[in-house]
Amino acid sequence: MSIPITATDRQQAAAFAAQQLPPEKAAQVYRNTISVLVGARYLQLLAISSDVQASQSWDRIERSLKNVADLYLPELDRSIECRSITSDETHCFVPEEVQTDRIGYLIIQLDAPYREGIILGFMPQVTVTQVPLSYVQSLDLLIDRLTARHLGSWLKHKFEQDWLPRLQLLKPPKQPIIQMSSLSTIDASLHRSIEQLYQQAAISEQTEIAPISDDPVTALVHLIQTTQKDEIRWQAAQLLWDVDPDHPVSPVISVRDLGMYLNGHAIALMVGVLPKADGRQLILLRLYPFQAESCLPKALKLAVFDDQNNVLVELESRDRDQYIQFKLTAEPRDAFKVRVSLNEASVVENFLV
């Protein structure tokens, strides 16, 4: 993709370059500035706003110290790095000081006299300073990243507009606790569930049943933090979420109404995130009906793909299934993709851990 560079862009780059003493440093700042402006123009074509003023590359002190060509994307609260390469180079130089804290790397071919920049592709991560051009991936991957849901932000209770946790959708199947009317029955049922979880934990870990606190929150937090079984951890976490969704140990759960993508079927995709002590995250994906429908339509498919588009799992609802779900454990910065489809209709969501 070709992006024009204007005289004003070149003037801006020359002004930044003129602030540098060593000529090599001035040349570096010149190219970096042009590169960032090209990146901003490209993103603008996709209607994605960026803010050069809030970027390190627009800060005189930062660019005097580092070789930086970042572009801040306010809607994502993340930065993209715009690295340039000339047409006779086979490797793109990505300095170590910009190899962290980026949503990814836009690779831009720039040659004198700087009348256009060619967007060559995108890389989500860089771990070497000389990146062979053959490693550069398609711009489709950039779109995946730009539209990905950032589970890290969810953990800070920042949700995208269409993923705001909406209580009316949060009705997990067979959820007796919400339907119970009197407080005492809720308590009794909760205590029973907790006891059962402690028993399961004891059986699977071949230990004695641990002493159970009278306070359900304390009992659940203890189980979440000590059990070796992710399945039990999830069940305990969901109970805790029902009692106290704002508790620091509670998972973050959000739901999206997929109705408009699936021919009007009232189906919700629920995503739950539960951080583990080792820095990894347990992620629960569940499809279930809401409103009047009590079970899923038959042959509803849930497919999960990894970063390289390999299928991790493909599930299909059978007759009268109340929900289908999949749990995965993810490392920080992992990316995965979820596709929900029903006959010809489908919707894709990208997630970034």
Added chain:
Amino acid sequence: MNNAQPPNHSNDLLQPLLEQALLSSVKQYELLQRLDLLGDILNSIPARRWLFERTQTSDLHQALKARQLIINIMQKSGKIWRSEAVPEVYDEAIARTWEWFSNKFQTYDPEKASFVTWFNQKLNYAIRDVAREQQNQPLPLLDSIPDPQPPPDALIFYEQILDLLKSDPGNTLRNCRMQNHQHVTCQQAILAILQSQSTSAEIPWQALANQFGVERNQLRDFCNHTAFPHFRRFCRHNGISHL
């Protein structure tokens, strides 16, 4: 269907090709090499209507992919007008036209014109506008590449920074130390980086790590997460402009 010029390839063929191009970057690449097909897509009302509708879905992911495909088709078709105008005028005009294209995209009507025709009409006006403005206020010329002699301002800034670094009011920079390697301070790290610039525009991470007797990654993480942000705040606090 009231096509004035029926395309060579029927829409039955074009739409599956477009669908594939949206699903696979390899298929998209193949399609973009086929000039004949790109011309047919631009000329086919159903094809461009189908593409435009894809950009209007509330599924942002699908909408962006379709939008990117449209721009790729326009650029690869070779039909975007290239004028004989002065390069500075053309660059400014085409940049403005893409900006307009992006902002006004919602108002495009696939029934009336192809994406490129719509674009070229605006480009034509933009070139005239820029040329007219140029007469009153000339654009900076292409060869205004940085002057090899840095202006005095650059020298003053550099000396200001060095003075401030060395004097370190309040010992702010000396007291910011690398964890587990207390002998490495923010002051030393920044000073070493600035001094290294007289020989190379790149930070010599390995040489600096050797000089400080620490691991390269440790030094880099210290600079990225602690020393650089600390120094930036320090400069602001001491009245050094970041502009």
